[in-house]
Amino acid sequence: MHKTPRRSFLRQAAALAGTAAVFPSLAPSSVFGAAAPSKRVTVGHIAVGGQGSGLMSGFLGLPQGQSIAVCDPIRERREQAARRVEQAYAARAGQGAYKGCKATGDFRELLARADLDAVVIASPDHWHVPLAIAAVRAGKDVYVEKPLGLSIEQDKALREAVHLHGAVLQYGTQQRSFSQHCGFACELVRNGYIGELKAVHVIAPNGATGGKAAAEAPPEGLDYDLWLGPAPVAPYAKDRVFGEGRWHIYDYAIGFIAGWGAHPLDIAHWGYPRIPVEYEGTGRIPTEGLFDTVVDWDVRGRYASGVEFTLKTGPDKTTFVGSEGWVAASRGGIAAEPESLLQVKIKPGELRLLRDNHHYRDFLDCVLTRRVPVSDIDSAVQSDFMSHLGDIAIRSGRKIQWDPAKETIVGDEAAARMMHRAMRAPWTV
Ligand SMILES: NC(=O)c1ccc[n+]([C@@H]2O[C@H](COP(=O)([O-])OP(=O)(O)OC[C@H]3O[C@@H](n4cnc5c(N)ncnc54)[C@H](O)[C@@H]3O)[C@@H](O)[C@H]2O)c1
Numbered sequence: 001m002h003k004t005p006r007r008s009f010l011r012q013a014a015a016l017a018g019t020a021a022v023f024p025s026l027a028p029s030s031v032f033g034a035a036a037p038s039k040r041v042t043v044g045h046i047a048v049g050g051q052g053s054g055l056m057s058g059f060l061g062l063p064q065g066q067s068i069a070v071c072d073p074i075r076e077r078r079e080q081a082a083r084r085v086e087q088a089y090a091a092r093a094g095q096g097a098y099k100g101c102k103a104t105g106d107f108r109e110l111l112a113r114a115d116l117d118a119v120v121i122a123s124p125d126h127w128h129v130p131l132a133i134a135a136v137r138a139g140k141d142v143y144v145e146k147p148l149g150l151s152i153e154q155d156k157a158l159r160e161a162v163h164l165h166g167a168v169l170q171y172g173t174q175q176r177s178f179s180q181h182c183g184f185a186c187e188l189v190r191n192g193y194i195g196e197l198k199a200v201h202v203i204a205p206n207g208a209t210g211g212k213a214a215a216e217a218p219p220e221g222l223d224y225d226l227w228l229g230p231a232p233v234a235p236y237a238k239d240r241v242f243g244e245g246r247w248h249i250y251d252y253a254i255g256f257i258a259g260w261g262a263h264p265l266d267i268a269h270w271g272y273p274r275i276p277v278e279y280e281g282t283g284r285i286p287t288e289g290l291f292d293t294v295v296d297w298d299v300r301g302r303y304a305s306g307v308e309f310t311l312k313t314g315p316d317k318t319t320f321v322g323s324e325g326w327v328a329a330s331r332g333g334i335a336a337e338p339e340s341l342l343q344v345k346i347k348p349g350e351l352r353l354l355r356d357n358h359h360y361r362d363f364l365d366c367v368l369t370r371r372v373p374v375s376d377i378d379s380a381v382q383s384d385f386m387s388h389l390g391d392i393a394i395r396s397g398r399k400i401q402w403d404p405a406k407e408t409i410v411g412d413e414a415a416a417r418m419m420h421r422a423m424r425a426p427w428t429v
Helices: 004-022 028-032 050-060 075-093 107-111 125-137 152-165 180-190 224-228 262-271 339-343 359-369 377-396 413-417
Strands: 041-046 065-071 102-104 118-121 141-144 169-171 197-204 278-284 295-302 308-313 317-322 325-329 334-337 400-403 408-410
Touching (some): 028 075, 050 075, 107 125, 118 125, 125 141, 169 359, 180 262, 180 325, 180 334, 197 262, 278 377, 295 377, 334 339, 377 400, 377 413, 408 413
Parallel strands (some): 041 118, 065 102, 141 169
Antiparallel strands (some): 278 295, 295 308, 317 325, 325 334
16 A cells, blocks of 8 residues: 555645745756756754664765755764755755754654655664654655564554555665575575575674773763653663674674574575574573673574574574575675586576665665565564574574464463563553
């Protein structure tokens, strides 16, 4: 279900109403060329830390996008990000000053803008789903970083909202576009070039331990309460917000089993689009320091088809083992046995997965055309489920059974309750 008319209307209305106020110094045509505003997607950047800044650089280079707003509870970051946008557009015009990117601390203010088509979300993980749901409810399309939700329940809630509102959602598993050899590996598997699939082995880089809990006053310019959002109240410590706590504290993330696992698990799901029905494994939950997400995970599982599944720590890689050979892909490269598989040319009539080799451009093009992006919400949910089910198997210490039709853990009520995570009021999904 898509709602093109309303979005076109918003874009056109914004073009008519907003132009003079937004561009006091440079005419839009001197920055964006003669293309009609309805051919450009207005973009708001929610969260402009490390990854958000990188995404912003990528979006600023695309003629299909026009960044008009940034938002971050850290004042210095949002102000710097807004300046970067304005400087980039001024540089593109080659002369004059550009004013037209508003910085705000509160995402609700950004989402209330009628002239905004889409948002790019690169917050810590605990905010991904609440922000993405708020965005699609506000009529925006969404590029959201991986991993998806803090729980299986959050993943489902976002999927429901995306479909209900007909939003375009691109998931931040950019290997689908920027590492085209990953898609080629999946095309080999799905077109039967390695024979009958026997096993899928996934490896993701290990998480970290440590982190200092020393309580201190939040720095001036940080809205710490908003940064915490749905997470429990906790005394401010630098390692939570500015250290690696944002990736390795269970209140904000489930750790690199999802944070890094998202990439190779996404490729696993692209090459074999279903998820295991059984999970068991071991891992270590650090008991000292601030960081308490699983490390050293070693998960084994089985698909309903009998195909074997493993998820371990190490340099990222997804290996598909078949009756006639294997193919392994990582962000950095591809290998296969027999090696001749790497020379295969996918024939007309066979399944093609590869699309645009630019993940952000694929998103903007899909916003304009209402097509489904290459990393769509349905596959995002499934690959994120795998991280959660592995984590739940480790934390419960038991073998977990997954019912893929009902999308629930069966036969273990305590483990099933772990599909839900409490959220601090008033935040909810
Ligand atoms: N796709 C990739 O390869 C890749 C690489 C690195 C990070 N990431 C993901 O990007 C996300 C951010 O990671 P990071 O390393 O940039 O973290 P970061 O801490 O550097 O940046 C996160 C930013 O989010 C802001 N933020 C917090 N709450 C917010 C809210 N309510 N509204 C708006 N902004 C809010 C923070 O103030 C911070 O500036 C993580 O989910 C991470 O997994 C993805």
